[in-house]
Structure formats: structure tokens, C-alpha cells
Amino acid sequence: xxxxxKKATREAYGEGLVELAAKYPNLxxxxxxxxxxxxxxxxxxAYPDRFFDCGxxxxxxxxxxxxLATSGKQVFASSFAMFAAGRxxxxxxxxxxxxxxxxxxxxTHAGISVGEDGATxxxxxxxxxxxxxxxxxxxxxxxxxxxxxxxxxxxxxxxxAYLRLGRLAxxxxxxxxxxxxxxxxxxxxxxxxxxxIATGILVSAALEAAEILKDDGIKARVINISTxxxxxxxxxxxxxxxxxxxxxxxxxxxxGGLGSAVCEAVCxxxxxxxxxxxxxxxxxKSGPALELxxxxxxxxxxxxxxxxxxxxxxxxx
Amino acid sequence: MDALKKKQLLIAATKIRMAVIxxxxxxxxGHPGGSLSIADVLAxxxxxxxxxxxxxPAWPERDRLVLSKGHTAPALYGALALRGYFPxxxxxxxxxxxxxxxxxPDMKGTPGVDMTTGSxxxxxxxxxxxxxxxxxxxxxxxxxxxxxxxxxxxxxxWEAAMFAAHKKLDNLCIVIDYNDLQIDGTLDEVNSPxxxxxxxxxxxxxxxxxxxxxxxxxxAAFNAAEACKGKPTAIIQKSIKGKGVSFMENQVNWHGSxxxxxxxxxxxxxxxxxxxxxxxxx
Numbered sequence: 001x002x003x004x005x006k007k008a009t010r011e012a013y014g015e016g017l018v019e020l021a022a023k024y025p026n027l028x029x030x031x032x033x034x035x036x037x038x039x040x041x042x043x044x045x046a047y048p049d050r051f052f053d054c055g056x057x058x059x060x061x062x063x064x065x066x067x068l069a070t071s072g073k074q075v076f077a078s079s080f081a082m083f084a085a086g087r088x089x090x091x092x093x094x095x096x097x098x099x100x101x102x103x104x105x106x107x108t109h110a111g112i113s114v115g116e117d118g119a120t121x122x123x124x125x126x127x128x129x130x131x132x133x134x135x136x137x138x139x140x141x142x143x144x145x146x147x148x149x150x151x152x153x154x155x156x157x158x159x160x161a162y163l164r165l166g167r168l169a170x171x172x173x174x175x176x177x178x179x180x181x182x183x184x185x186x187x188x189x190x191x192x193x194x195x196x197i198a199t200g201i202l203v204s205a206a207l208e209a210a211e212i213l214k215d216d217g218i219k220a221r222v223i224n225i226s227t228x229x230x231x232x233x234x235x236x237x238x239x240x241x242x243x244x245x246x247x248x249x250x251x252x253x254x255x256g257g258l259g260s261a262v263c264e265a266v267c268x269x270x271x272x273x274x275x276x277x278x279x280x281x282x283x284x285k286s287g288p289a290l291e292l293x294x295x296x297x298x299x300x301x302x303x304x305x306x307x308x309x310x311x312x313x314x315x316x317x
Numbered sequence: 318m319d320a321l322k323k324k325q326l327l328i329a330a331t332k333i334r335m336a337v338i339x340x341x342x343x344x345x346x347g348h349p350g351g352s353l354s355i356a357d358v359l360a361x362x363x364x365x366x367x368x369x370x371x372x373x374p375a376w377p378e379r380d381r382l383v384l385s386k387g388h389t390a391p392a393l394y395g396a397l398a399l400r401g402y403f404p405x406x407x408x409x410x411x412x413x414x415x416x417x418x419x420x421x422p423d424m425k426g427t428p429g430v431d432m433t434t435g436s437x438x439x440x441x442x443x444x445x446x447x448x449x450x451x452x453x454x455x456x457x458x459x460x461x462x463x464x465x466x467x468x469x470x471x472x473x474x475w476e477a478a479m480f481a482a483h484k485k486l487d488n489l490c491i492v493i494d495y496n497d498l499q500i501d502g503t504l505d506e507v508n509s510p511x512x513x514x515x516x517x518x519x520x521x522x523x524x525x526x527x528x529x530x531x532x533x534x535x536x537a538a539f540n541a542a543e544a545c546k547g548k549p550t551a552i553i554q555k556s557i558k559g560k561g562v563s564f565m566e567n568q569v570n571w572h573g574s575x576x577x578x579x580x581x582x583x584x585x586x587x588x589x590x591x592x593x594x595x596x597x598x599x
Contacts, residue, residue: 028453052449052484060476063439067446070424070432072377073453091439091473099424099433 006169010108012144014039016151018046030077032058038078038108058083062091065103075103081110085126096160097133104154105162111251113168115289122284128256130162131229138229140164142203143173149180168289171204185232191219194307195239198249199225199258208300233265240270245310247275249303254278273313275306318533326532327595330360334561335588336395340411342581350571352392354496354556359396361535371401374428381447383432385440386465387421402429438471445477448489462491467499469510481549482521489549490542496558498569517551529556
């Protein structure tokens with residue numbers, strides 16, 4: 001399934017917006033002086049009359065998005081995850097979340113793979129922030145195909161959504177036959193020894209981990225959870241029941257993200273050991289993205305080793 | 318402004334003030350001071366200026382009003398009830414469990430509320446977004462936002478002002494309720510946003526300064542705002558916090574406290590006397 005072609009999900013975001021514009025005449029795209037980086041520039045070139053640059057003022061942008069949406073516009077508001085979820089958190093909470101206005105937030109440059117820009121721009125807290133807002137849908141696509149499909153899906157969603165996208169080119173995992181549904185996890189590999197539940201760019205690492213484990217005679221189930229909220233509890237609890245051990249993998253702080261969401265779900269009804277792979281509650285640093293992923297353990301190799309830890313805990317129980 | 322219209326608007330403003338006292342008294346909390354200072358402008362907007370249809374609150378072509386200083390919801394609720402968006406009997410349910418009249422405006426719950434507000438600075442941005450939408454659609458819709466003067470200390474207000482002027486949103490008219498009092502004292506004692514007119518001029522606004530309690534000046538200002546093309550307008554209305562209730566006027570402690578029974582009765586008696594004067598005027 002995993003291909004060798006690599007492309008960043010932010011690239012798909014720009015192309016996806018152009019695709020959506022033809023279908024949705026009320027689509028408006030906002031950015032905050034990052035169009036070249038978030039790739040909304042692709043949309044800007046195709047539909048200059050439907051693109052508005054708010055300048056470096058993300059808080060204003062989010063409330064403007066809310067105002068536009070109350071007047072019949074379908075809005076994608078774009079920035080880096082740090083400045084969308086982080087700086088404008090309270091605007092998203094009060095202007096968008098509380099009135100449940102269907103603004104879609106396209107947050108690129110999420111996670112440590114921002115790379116050289118360093119800790120101020122490496123947002124590993126956005127899932128935690130967005131998860132705490134009632135009614136917010138959070139989608140972290142694994143590749144460009146899933147990104148485009150998720151964008152189409154959120155247009156039909158009558159509520160706010162946060163789309164978590166990345167800067168780094170990542171493997172294209174899916175083809176057009178891939179079925180995306182908001183709130184549905186997808187099992188990518190069958191296995192009964194341990195489950196690897198991954199999101200975003202770590203889905204490809206999870207598949208690598210399964211290959212490594214296979215060589216050791218361990219059959220790992222791999223699940224792609226792209227919709228982090230609402231979480232597909234059914235697929236998570238089934239994995240807990242059938243494999244008895246879980247590893248989560250995400251490019252986010254282990255506090256508040258996918259790992260926390262999975263822990264919360266299994267603890268309530270189907271407790272099994274859950275080992276979380278992610279940023280271990282620390283700030284990042286500058287460096288090439290691939291090197292940082294190695295340093296912070298966001299690799300297939302580390303996921304495989306954590307899977308063995310989860311298996312050891314399971315064996316003791 | 319003809320005498321009959323002026324009389325009707327003054328009656329409406331007084332009834333809005335009575336709703337403010339009624340609501341905050343029964344709620345035993347709320348913000349009467351800043352609610353009383355915007356009663357006149359709300360009366361003018363809801364009973365004269367705005368193109369609205371209370372029987373169809375979601376009419377897409379309506380003018381919008383965003384109460385960016387959302388804590389003065391009691392005045393907005395008074396205006397909406399009086400205009401027929403919901404029963405007057407709802408006013409005493411303000412801030413109570415299961416009432417649609419939340420402590421701060423909730424567009425999902427209350428008919429006629431165009432935007433959920435309460436966190437200062439955000440309403441003016443949302444209004445700017447509404448004005449942008451109206452420009453995109455090319456219709457006649459106008460958007461009004463009412464801000465507190467203390468609210469000008471929020472940086473987001475100036476982000477919105479910069480954007481509105483840059484995009485030439487002449488269908489946006491913001492009102493600054495300049496009563497010179499905020500929770501911790503006078504504006505100058507807390508963190509001066511002065512000079513207010515010069516700041517908005519520098520941001521590219523058409524600026525109009527008026528007396529907030531003079532209906533003729535209010536009308537002239539909104540007409541001038543509508544006539545101004547190519548830039549948004551900021552109407553800075555010099556107001557009296559607590560206007561209409563003698564013991565609340567210019568008293569900072571009435572920013573966020575409710576009248577007790579005795580104070581409620583005195584306030585209502587004063588307002589009833591004003592109402593009688595207006596009703597008897599020719």
C-alpha cells in the first residue's frame with residue numbers, strides 16, 4: 001500500500017481548495033500572510049476574488065471567518081497550527097465553537113516536522129487545544145489523498161472543523177478508492193498481537209513498524225485514526241479487546257492528543273496497556289525535519305520497540 | 318427629526334432602560350451601567366434605522382447588529398423584546414437556568430441576536446466579516462457594531478479596524494460607547510486608549526462624535542455614516558454610564574452589579590416618570 005511518492009498535505013490543501021471552489025460557489029478562503037507557505041496561494045491564483053488576506057492578525061481572521069459564515073459563506077481560514085489553534089484559541093472557542101459556526105480551519109505546519117524554524121513554530125499542542133472545544137471536529141490526514149477527501153467531507157459538515165496539515169513531504173499511502181468518512185478509523189493491516197493506532201504523518205511510520213515486528217514474528221494491527229474527534233471508539237475498543245495491547249503514534253505532545261483520546265476510550269470500558277509515542281511533553285528545536293523525527297522517536301523503529309513494551313506489559317497482566 | 322418620531326424613539330429608549338432594570342433586578346446580577354448608556358442608540362437602530370423583520374429574524378438581506386460589548390446584553394434583550402422578537406415576559410428570566418437570555422448574547426438561543434459575543438474585541442471582527450460578506454454579495458446590507466470604550470484596549474479591535482479600512486468596508490458602522498468608565502476605574506486610570514477619534518482617523522475611518530443621548534444627533538450621525546463611501550465609520554458617542562437612573566449615573570460600581578429591591582423600585586419610578594413625560598409630550 002505504501003508508495004514511494006512523497007508530497008506534503010499542505011500541497012493537497014491548496015489544490016483541494018481549488019477543487020472545492022468549483023463545486024461550492026460560496027467558498028471563501030482566508031489567510032494571514034502565509035499563503036505561500038500554507039499553499040492557499042494556489043487558490044488565490046485561481047480565485048483572486050474569493051481570497052482575502054487578513055495580514056498577520058490571526059485572532060481577527062478567526063472572528064471574521066465566523067462573521068462571513070453567519071452570512072452564508074463557507075469559509076476556510078488558514079494559518080500555521082501554532083497561530084491558528086494557539087494564538088487564536090479563544091476566538092475559535094468563542095466566535096466559532098460556542099455558536100457552532102461551520103468555519104473550517106486549515107492549520108498547516110503542525111508538529112515537529114516544521115523543522116528548522118524551531119520550537120516557536122512547532123505546534124505539538126493544537127490537538128489538545130482543539131479537543132477541549134465542545135463540538136469541534138478534528139481531522140489529521142495521513143497523506144494527500146486523505147487530505148482532499150477530508151476537505152470534501154468537512155464542507156458537508158454543519159459545524160466547525162480543524163484540519164491538521166503538515167509542511168513535510170510524506171508518502172502517498174492511499175489511492176482514490178480509499179474511503180474516508182468523518183469519525184471512522186480505518187484498519188490498514190490485520191493483526192492480533194498488538195494494535196498500532198496512528199494519525200497523520202505517523203501512519204506511514206506505523207506501517208513500517210508493523211513490517212519490523214513481522215520479522216520478529218509479531219502480528220501488529222495498524223489503524224489509521226484521521227478523525228481524532230469524534231474518535232471512532234468502536235474500532236479502538238475492538239482493537240483493545242482483540243489484541244490486548246495498544247501503541248499510539250502521533251506528531252504531538254503525548255498529553256492531550258490521540259494517545260490521550262485512546263487512553264480515555266479504553267480506560268472507561270476496555271482497559272488494556274496503552275503506550276504512547278509522541279513528543280514527550282517537551283519543546284522542540286531547530287533541525288532538518290527527518291533528523292528531528294529520529295531524535296524525538298517518531299519513527300517506525302521506535303514504534304516497533306514501544307509495541308514490544310506494550311506486549312511485555314500485556315504478558316505480565 | 319419630526320416630533321412624533323422623536324417621541325416614539327425616546328419612549329422606546331426608556332422602555333429599554335426599564336427592561337435593563339427589570340432583567341438585572343430579577344437576575345440579581347448583570348451589567349446595568351453600560352446597558353443604560355446604549356439604550357438610545359439601540360432604540361434608534363431597532364426602531365428606525367435597520368432593515369429588519371422581527372417575524373423573520375434570519376432574513377438573509379437584513380441589516381446586522383453585533384453587540385461587541387456583549388456584557389450589556391440586558392439592553393439588547395430589551396430592544397429585541399420591545400421590537401417583537403420574543404415576549405416581554407422573558408425579560409425577568411435573564412441569566413436564569415433554562416432561559417434563552419444568557420448572561421452574554423447567544424445567537425443560537427435568542428431570536429434577533431446576530432452574533433454570539435461577550436469576549437471583548439471579537440464582536441467587531443465578526444461584524445467586519447459580515448460587512449465583507451455583504452460586499453461580496455453586492456447587496457444593500459449594512460452592519461452595525463457597538464463597542465465599549467474600555468474594549469478599545471483589546472488589540473483585536475485594531476486588527477479589525479485595520480482590515481475594515483483596508484477593504485473599504487463602507488457598509489460597516491461601529492459605535493464606540495464612550496462613557497469613560499470600566500471595571501477598574503476611569504479609562505485614564507486603567508490604560509488610556511485616548512485620543513479615540515484621532516486613532517480611528519489614523520486607521521482610515523470616517524469619524525463622527527456625538528452626544529449619545531441626543532436622538533437628533535444620533536440620526537444625523539447614522540445618516541452621515543451611510544452617505545460616506547470608501548471607508549467604514551466610527552461613531553464615538555459620549556455617553557453617561559447608568560443614564561436615566563439618577564443614582565447609577567457615572568458610578569463605576571454600577572458596571573456589574575444589580576439593584577436590590579429598594580433600588581429597583583426607585584429606578585423604575587424614575588424611569589416611569591420619564592416615560593410619562595415623553596408620552597404626554599406633543
